[in-house]
Amino acid sequence: MLSFLKEEGVGPGLLEELERFRRDHPAELTERVPAPQFHYYGREVWEQAVAALLCGKNLLLTGGKATGKNVLAENLAAAFGRPAWNVSFHVNLDASGLVGMDTFADGQVRFRPGPIYRCAQHGGFGILDEINMAKNEALAVLHAALDFRRVLDVPGYDRLPMAPAARFIATMNYGYAGTRELNEALASRFVVIQMPTISPENLDRLLERCCPTLKKKYRQQFGQLFFDLQRKCEGGEISTKALDLRGLLDALELMGAGVPSGPALDMGITNKTADRYEQGLIRDVVAARISPKLTRRELFES
Ligand SMILES: Nc1ncnc2c1ncn2[C@@H]1O[C@H](COP(=O)(O)OP(=O)(O)OP(=O)(O)O)[C@@H](O)[C@H]1O
Ligand SMILES: [Mg+2]
Structure with missing residues (x-):
């Protein structure tokens, strides 16, 4: 992946920082680190996205269909060497689908962690796909995780601090049926890249x-x-x-x-x-x- 980025013309300064990030955050759950079949092409978008994630920001990729949003999100998790969790958003998604829920196993109530919880634990990349398909209320649980607090509040359990390498990359497509506006509180927690059409x-x-x-x-x-x-x-x-x-x-x-x-x-x-x-x-x-x-x-x- 790094040699592809070099070929793509991504600046040497960013690549050095990226390598430092990889050294500072030891690999975890390597079977979850994507091994992308396709590369995302587009140096400018690459540079913006890598810089934003290195600064600890969460990324929102917006744009028309088939502009490579998911390809880029997976490529980014691979470039940073982090395990990825993909969550497809839909109207019935609720907080427990994101954070986790209590289940009953072996005569006991146990917490079964959801994808966001596991991201927080393992310093993963959470890919929040078609984020504007979900009801904004369901996403409120993410607010503290996405801003400077970097904690996940699990109702009835402790607060889980986000591991330092954890990042979120959301995708959305303004035009699709069933989508809604992202509310300001949520949008303000991301830096946004408007994905261009491929050159x-x-x-x-x-x-x-x-x-x-x-x-x-x-x-x-x-x-x-x-x-x-x-x-x-x-x-x-x-x-x-x-x-x-x-x-x-x-x-x-x-x-x-x-x-x-x-x-x-x-x-x-x-x-x-x-x-x-x-x-x-x-x-x-x-x-x-x-x-x-x-x-x-x-x-x-x-
Ligand atoms: N800049 C690009 N570089 C590489 N592949 C691209 C690029 N733009 C589009 N594609 C190709 O377009 C196809 C769709 O990509 P992807 O699924 O990531 O799009 P998307 O933006 O998530 O679309 P949707 O909004 O419909 O979910 C893939 O085959 C991908 O390889
Ligand atoms: Mg997509």
Whole structure:
């Protein structure tokens, strides 16, 4: 991970600090330290995120879908060498789902620690995924953990101080259905990175990494297609439903498995909207770059 960061161009000063952090905080629960399959590409975001976590801040990553929020969060836990707990937030999540709850085992009441409790204990990275899906009241239990107090108050038990290496990285997506505004008290406990769309150069690297046998000329066309769609979205001609990097990668995977380019791009991109008229517009954008009849043999080196 550290050699990747060096390659990515992250400043030597930050890398030194990161190594010092790793030395100062001995490894724990190594089976929980992520070993990411994908790297996050984007030097500026990396530098901001590493600096914030080194300063002891908690991070909130906001941005559109498939901008790499979860990839970055996992990469960060790996770079800092900390065990990670991922909590998916939803409307019915309550304090006990975060901190823990009493259970009955062997004729006794026992406390079963939740993910936030274990983070606090082991100096872990808590990844609070889609944090704005939960009710704000449920999150009040996190307030003291997230600010200068750095303690977790467990009702009926002692206060647990957060281990020095513990950090929280929350993700949220403003547009998604079912999300709400984060209240100010919670938002004020994070520093916020607005995740940018991947740059053309980095998208090319990502595509090369994901589909190493895709021929270069097609790789470039698929990359351009993504930005064509982005321009159409910005111009208000199509909605953001079809602007989905995840969908593009899925479509490429399907092509690698033998689905022709037309249906694969329908499945990954065009059919994300149900509106026939919009589908037609999207198909035109796609057709300007990629013929719908391309087969695996034409697209990929054998
Ligand atoms: N800058 C980037 N570097 C590397 N991969 C990226 C980048 N941006 C997007 N991706 C790719 O986009 C896909 C989605 O990433 P991820 O799941 O982290 O997105 P997300 O922002 O959490 O999306 P959502 O808001 O829908 O949950 C992954 O395949 C990831 O590799
Ligand atoms: Mg996500």
